[in-house]
Amino acid sequence: MIDRLRAHTKRFSSNESGVTAIEFGLLALPFFAVLGAILETSVIFIAGQVLESALHDAGRLVRTGQTQTGFDLLAFRADLCSRTYGLFGDCSGIFVEVRPVGLFGSATPTAPVDATCISACTWTRPEHFDDGGPNSVMLGQAYFRWQTIVGLDLGLNNLGDGRRLLGSVTVFQNEPF
Numbered sequence: 519m520i521d522r523l524r525a526h527t528k529r530f531s532s533n534e535s536g537v538t539a540i541e542f543g544l545l546a547l548p549f550f551a552v553l554g555a556i557l558e559t560s561v562i563f564i565a566g567q568v569l570e571s572a573l574h575d576a577g578r579l580v581r582t583g584q585t586q587t588g589f590d591l592l593a594f595r596a597d598l599c600s601r602t603y604g605l606f607g608d609c610s611g612i613f614v615e616v617r618p619v620g621l622f623g624s625a626t627p628t629a630p631v632d633a634t635c636i637s638a639c640t641w642t643r644p645e646h647f648d649d650g651g652p653n654s655v656m657l658g659q660a661y662f663r664w665q666t667i668v669g670l671d672l673g674l675n676n677l678g679d680g681r682r683l684l685g686s687v688t689v690f691q692n693e694p695f
């Protein structure tokens with residue numbers, strides 16, 4: 519009886535069929551989690567760069583005086599949105615603020631959301647658009663609450679509701695139009 523048990527045990531322990539499937543099962547979850555985190559980080563970086571570029575290009579309209587002919591917040595947002603390649607959906611979630619400041623040193627950008635919020639992180643102040651006048655020093659800000667996908671706590675979320683606050687700020691002086 520014991521010899522028979524030893525024979526079965528030896529035969530079972532020497533059988534290597536299915537080892538690859540077991541190894542894949544053990545390594546698949548960590549592999550795909552790391553792969554997902556890399557892709558999520560890349561998408562967040564690209565979205566931040568697109569927002570930065572869109573604000574810079576839309577701010578050029580203010581700087582050159584092209585917004586002096588009836589531009590308002592909705593028109594500026596539409597122009598900003600046209601430069602984001604549809605990455606932010608309909609752009610209604612983008613917070614926009616353009617206003618004149620006295621001097622370059624007095625331009626103090628502040629995020630329009632409380633980073634310590636627990637659940638629904640909403641904007642803490644209203645949006646604003648004022649394109650100033652000739653030679654005005656301007657502060658332009660655009661923010662978006664990006665919903666992360668992977669769901670792992672990898673430090674990508676910086677808001678309490680599981681989103682990442684993407685922001686872009688530009689300071690410039692209007693031309694003497």
